[in-house]
Every structure is written in structure tokens, then in C-alpha cells.
Amino acid sequence: MAPGDDTEKTIFTTSGSIFTTKELNYRILTIGNVHTKPKKGRCKIKVAILGAGFAGLACARHLEQNGIYPDIFEKRHRVGERFPNMEAIMHLMHRPIKDSLVYINDLLDVDLQPAAVVHTVEMHSPNHKTIINGNLGYSTIRGHDDRSWEYQLARYIKSDIIFNTQPDYQELAQEYDWVVVATGDSIISRDLGVWTTDIEPFLRGCIIKGDFDPGTIKLWFNQSLSKQGYVYFAPYDQDEACISVAAAPSSPEDIDTLWAKTVDYLGITPEPGSEFKVEEYKIGRVATRQVRNILLTGNAGGFIEPFMGFGQVPSLLSGFYAAKAIATGADYNRLTSWFNTRYQNSLVLRNYMNQLDNKAFDRLVLALSNKVSQSIINSSHIVQLSILAKMAAPRSKLSGGMNK
Numbered sequence: 001m002a003p004g005d006d007t008e009k010t011i012f013t014t015s016g017s018i019f020t021t022k023e024l025n026y027r028i029l030t031i032g033n034v035h036t037k038p039k040k041g042r043c044k045i046k047v048a049i050l051g052a053g054f055a056g057l058a059c060a061r062h063l064e065q066n067g068i069y070p071d072i073f074e075k076r077h078r079v080g081e082r083f084p085n086m087e088a089i090m091h092l093m094h095r096p097i098k099d100s101l102v103y104i105n106d107l108l109d110v111d112l113q114p115a116a117v118v119h120t121v122e123m124h125s126p127n128h129k130t131i132i133n134g135n136l137g138y139s140t141i142r143g144h145d146d147r148s149w150e151y152q153l154a155r156y157i158k159s160d161i162i163f164n165t166q167p168d169y170q171e172l173a174q175e176y177d178w179v180v181v182a183t184g185d186s187i188i189s190r191d192l193g194v195w196t197t198d199i200e201p202f203l204r205g206c207i208i209k210g211d212f213d214p215g216t217i218k219l220w221f222n223q224s225l226s227k228q229g230y231v232y233f234a235p236y237d238q239d240e241a242c243i244s245v246a247a248a249p250s251s252p253e254d255i256d257t258l259w260a261k262t263v264d265y266l267g268i269t270p271e272p273g274s275e276f277k278v279e280e281y282k283i284g285r286v287a288t289r290q291v292r293n294i295l296l297t298g299n300a301g302g303f304i305e306p307f308m309g310f311g312q313v314p315s316l317l318s319g320f321y322a323a324k325a326i327a328t329g330a331d332y333n334r335l336t337s338w339f340n341t342r343y344q345n346s347l348v349l350r351n352y353m354n355q356l357d358n359k360a361f362d363r364l365v366l367a368l369s370n371k372v373s374q375s376i377i378n379s380s381h382i383v384q385l386s387i388l389a390k391m392a393a394p395r396s397k398l399s400g401g402m403n404k
Contacts, residue, residue, distance in 0.1 A: 047071070047326060048176040050169060052079045052161050054312055055298030056182030057153040058319030061108050066327035069159045070180070075166040079150040083276035084143035085205060086234035086242040087310055088118060088217055091137045092377055100313045101138055107320055112152050114138035115236060116214035123368060124220040125361035130369040134378040139217060139234045140312060149312070169294065178293050178326050181300045182319060186282045189300050194287040198347055199306050201229060202255040203278040205244025206270035212241050221353075221361040225262045227254070228354040230308075243268055246309055248354070252279050283309060285343055290332045295322045303339060307346040307353070314339055 047063060047070035049056045057079070060070050076082060094100045105112055118136045122129060141148045154161065169188050172179045181188050189195035212235035220231035229247035236242065245262050249255045255277070263270065285302035289295065297303065297318040304311035318336060325332035356364065367373060 045178070045326065046176045047178045047180065048073065048167075048172045049180045049182055050167070050172070050188075051075075051182035051184055051298070052154065052163075053081075053150055053182055053184050053298060054153075054315040055184075055301075055303070055319035055322070056180065057150060057157060058108060058316040059180050059182060059297060059323045060157050060159055060319075061110065061153065062320050062323035063326065064158055065109065066323065068323075068327060071176075072157070072159055072161045073165045073167055074161055074163050075183075077163050078144055079154045079161070080144045080148050081142040081150075082144075084141075084145060084207060084236075084242070084274070085244060085276065086115070086232075086236060087140050087142055087312060088234060089114075089138045089140060089310070089312055090118070090121075091135070093137075093305070093308070093310070094313055097313075104313065104316055108153075108156075108316075110153060110156050112149050113147075115141045115147065115234075118215055118217055120213070120216040122216065122218040123365050124218065124222070125365040126222050126224075126358045127362050128365045128369075130365050132368065132374055132377055134374070136378075139214065141236060173293055176293070178295065180295045180297055180319075180322050180326075182297045184299050186284060186300060188294075189286055189296055189302075192291050192294070192296075194291060194296075195284055195302075196287070197282045197284040199248065199283045199309075199350060200280045201246050201248055201283070201309060202252070203244060203246050203276075203281060203309075204255050204259045205232075205242060205276055206268075207236075207274035208241050208243055208268050209239060209271060210241065212238055214238060220266075221356075221365065222265075223356075223358055223361075225258060225265060227258060231262055231266075240271075255279070281309075285340075288333060289318075289336055290325075295325065295332050297322050301336070302343065303336075305343065305346040306350040314342075 045068050047068055049059055049070045049072045052072050052074035056072060056074075060072055063070050089100050091099065097103050101112065101114060104110075116139045118139055119133060121132045121136055123132065142150075145151065169179055169181060186195050186197070214235045214237055216235070218233040220226070222231070225231050226245050226247040227249055229245065232242075232244050232246065234242055243262070243266065245255070245259055247255060247258055249258060283299070283304045283306055286296055286300075289297075289301045295301075298315040299311065301318050303314040303318045305314065318339075321335040322332060324330055325335055368377075
């Protein structure tokens with residue numbers, strides 16, 4: 001905001017109140033920057049966080065635990081994804097961590113609550129169904145919902161969140177000691193020349209009404225419905241659920257065709273106004289997660305897992321480690337190097353899955369029904385992702401499928 005600009009920006013203050021920049025006359029907004037009055041007893045390290053999502057809020061939380069109060073800029077009018085949807089945190093995807101929710105809550109000293117504990121996963125292929133039971137993970141709500149983890153985490157933040165604002169990161173880097181990029185996309189990473197895109201999935205979904213078990217999620221692997229992807233079902237609660245198609249079609253029109261087939265195949269009726277669509281969502285990796293005083297977190301830092309496209313836990317951890325690097329002087333790349341192998345394993349699995357036809361999906365789903373497979377899935381002492389990646393690697397073509 002240029003000097004003299006009277007444009008109002010929405011600010012979420014430490015008390016949880018909403019004000020505009022005109023009402024907060026002690027703030028001086030300049031081009032791409034916010035200057036606040038020094039707060040007594042607080043560290044004078046100046047940190048700007050771009051984005052109030054998982055990574056940005058986790059970073060802010062741990063900075064505040066170290067006496068550093070950042071300025072947080074969010075381009076939307078509130079925290080949370082721009083459309084309502086459901087995601088899952090499955091224990092087997094995050095080994096050797098036994099319980100990701102307990103781990104994150106302890107790390108950030110918060111009490112995040114899931115939508116439900118996942119006790120059942122139904123996996124469907126064109127001709128088979130396997131039901132997996134156990135303590136499998138959690139479902140979480142995304143979007144502008146008070147139950148979302150973004151909203152829950154924001155309640156712990158004492159620093160100001162300035163909404164409807166998208167300052168220039170390069171200008172911020174001149175004004176602040178540190179700039180944490182937590183925008184949820186790869187735009188800045190690509191501009192810095194450190195980004196490589198591996199997959200570009202499309203996503204389309206909706207909300208449906210019904211009578212659901214919140215602890216049951218369902219997956220369909222069927223190339224006729226989700227080319228090089230999957231169909232995903234997760235309830236918000238007993239009355240509403242989210243259905244989405246994640247796929248790698250050749251065009252935006254192709255995802256519309258796949259979506260129409262899915263709606264017909266499952267016999268669902270989307271709630272009016274609930275449908276959403278994301279085109280060419282870039283998932284990839286970075287050559288470095290730090291460029292000068294700029295730290296890349298969340299999707300901007302390559303923390304989304306290619307296998308299923310989820311990244312809640314890695315994004316939260318990336319924000320935590322960015323804050324730790326700022327507060328302690330530790331090397332951010334070293335702090336986050338654990339994710340490099342995990343990302344590669346996830347990419348191997350995604351490429352392997354991309355090569356399967358419907359007959360192979362039938363064999364896979366049928367194989368998961370035996371007791372040995374279910375025992376491995378439920379084990380907390382096995383790093384399942386690593387084992388699966390080693391098994392899939394000889395058959396995985398890193399140049400095929402959704403890779404660019």
C-alpha cells in the first residue's frame with residue numbers, strides 16, 4: 001500500500017477482533033510492508049510471513065514461543081482454503097512418527113482437534129473392494145470453516161494477521177530480517193529459479209448430503225473416473241461429506257468429463273453451490289529452501305507429497321523449522337533435509353500408480369485384503385512408505401505419468 005493510499009485492509013488482532021487499517025491508526029502501511037510499534041519485552045528480529053495457512057501459522061506460533069512476533073500477510077479475507085474440502089492424515093504416511101496429531105500438538109503446544117478419528121478405509125477398484133480397519137489416522141476440514149485446522153491454529157496466534165494483502169516478497173526482503181514464504185503455491189519459488197514441477201494434478205469435487213460414518217473414508221482407483229489419480233470421499237460429520245476427483249487429465253475439459261462420469265458412477269447429487277475445481281495445481285521440489293533471507297515453506301518449499309497430494313503434516317513441520325532456524329540460527333535446509341527422501345519415495349509411488357491399469361488396480365485392492373497386508377498397514381514400527389517405494393522403484397518410470 002503506497003503512502004497516502006486510503007485503501008482499507010482487514011487486520012486480525014491479538015484479541016481476535018477485526019479492524020481496518022483506518023481504525024488502527026498506529027499502523028503505518030507502506031508499499032509491501034507493515035511497520036508496527038515496538039512491543040515491550042519482545043525480540044526485535046523483524047519477520048514477515050506471506051500466507052496464513054498451515055506453514056505460516058505454525059511458523060508464527062513457534063516464533064512467538066521464542067519471543068518473536070511476526071507480521072503475517074494473507075491475500076484472502078480470512079484463513080483457510082478458498083473452498084471447503086476434506087483431507088486425511090494417515091499414520092502410515094508419516095512413520096516413524098507414531099501419531100502425527102499428538103506430535104504436532106506437543107511440538108507447537110496447541111490442541112488441534114480433527115474432524116474424526118479414521119477407523120475404516122474402504123478401497124475400491126472396478127471389480128473389488130477391500131475394507132481396512134484399525135487406528136488409521138484422522139480426517140481434517142479445510143476451507144473457511146471454524147473447525148478447520150487453520151482456524152484452530154489462528155486462535156493461538158498473538159501477532160497481527162493482515163488480510164486482503166499481497167505485498168511484494170522482494171520488497172519485504174529489503175525491509176525485514178527474514179521473509180517466510182507460506183503462500184501455498186510455487187509462484188515465488190519459480191520466480192527465484194529454484195523450483196521443479198513433478199506433477200500437475202487437477203481437482204474437482206463437491207459436498208453431498210446423507211447419513212455418514214465420520215470415521216470412514218473411501219477411495220476409488222479407476223482410470224475411467226480418475227486418470228492417474230483417485231476419487232476420494234470423507235465426511236465432515238454425520239450429515240455432510242466431501243467427494244473429490246484428483247486426476248491428471250490432458251485439459252480442463254477432460255477433468256469435467258471425469259467428474260461427470262464420477263457423479264454418475266457413484267450416483268451422487270452435489271449440493272447447490274458446493275462444487276469446486278482446481279486446475280494444474282503444481283506439486284514439486286526446490287533446489288534449496290533458503291535464498292538469502294527468504295525461507296520457503298509448505299508447498300512453496302516442496303512439502304506436498306506427490307503420492308496422494310496431501311501435505312498438512314510436512315507443511316506444519318516446515319513452518320516450525322523455519323521459525324527454529326530464525327530463532328536459533330540453525331541451517332533451515334539441514335533442519336528439513338529429512339523430507340527429501342520422503343518426497344522421493346512418495347514420487348516413486350505416484351509414478352508407479354500412474355502406470356497401473358484397471359486390471360492392476362483390481363489385483364492391488366484384492367492383495368490389500370489379506371491379513372499380512374492389513375497387519376503391515378496397522379503397524380506403528382514399520383516405515384511403510386519407504387518399504388513400498390523400494391518395492392515400486394524398479395517399475396516406476398520417473399519420466400512418465402504426471403511428471404513434467
